[in-house]
Amino acid sequence: MADRIFAGVLLIVTLAYGAIAFTAISAPFQYDPLGPESWPRILAVVAFLCGLGILFRPDVQGLGVAKPTWVRLVAMLVLLLAYAELYEPLGFIASTFLFAAVVSVMLGARVHHAAFFGVAAGGLGYLLCVVLLELNLPEPAILEMDWAQSDSVDDDAAPDAPADTTPADTTPADTTTETTTDEGGTD
Template identity: 35%
Template sequence: MYVRLFAASWLLFCAVLAVIAWGFQAPFAYDPVGPRAYPLLLLALMAAGSLWLLLKPGLLEQRFNRRAALRATLCVLTLLAYALLFETLGFVISTALAAFALGLLFTGRPIPCAITAVLMGVLLYVLFDYLLDVPLPLGLFEAFVES
């Protein structure tokens, strides 16, 4: 019962935030997607999760698992470190480090995780910066790029 109550209130909260996010306007066009796309996407994902909990709340009836709780905590800390190091290290390095750490957290082998992380950092940078025209911070690579 409490899970459904939480899910319903969270769904309502997502709807209110979506109405607020719909009005986001940028004073100048700094990126082609605009400021409203990312919050609306995240709110849609949270609303989908809330809807799932409303329909299937019994899937949460599990016992506390220390190993899963530790893994979830480390995952949150990795994402926090990613957010804090994003500007300093730049998109490519911080994304590669975060992807490597998350790959290891989910029982990946070190060498494939490292290769995948580097490819993910570089390819996502190319996708966003060159194809989607979204400027991303270079961080430590700023010294190697000519203006």
């Protein structure tokens, strides 16, 4: 059944893909026998046949995932999306701390172990990736605004605690509210 549903969805996508290839795509002028539309047309036809094949001879009945597992998977997905959402506003260290701690608690770690793991992942990850390897990872939005205003041009990537410039009056309010909702909603 799961196979059939998936094959059905895929057939619809293929039909749409093929429809676009057969109607919408065309070059304004061309000298080659095959234009930009030919290859997608071929792919659409072959994929349609394969999809039909699976529709008529499916071999996977169900996904075989138990209910508690579904809950865990959906929770994981929500956490991942939350991590992506908070990645820039909170910066790498804070968002990674939250994500690592919450996920490991969800998967069965003790709270203080998880907190330690979160600190280690955020802190060491930052040290390793930003300080040592000089990769580009997000700073917390508040600090970033500080830097933008202090207008220092040094690209020296030593992100120590910023100087004692007072936070700008336009502190993004949404970061704080988002943090609280995340902590409340996912645990």
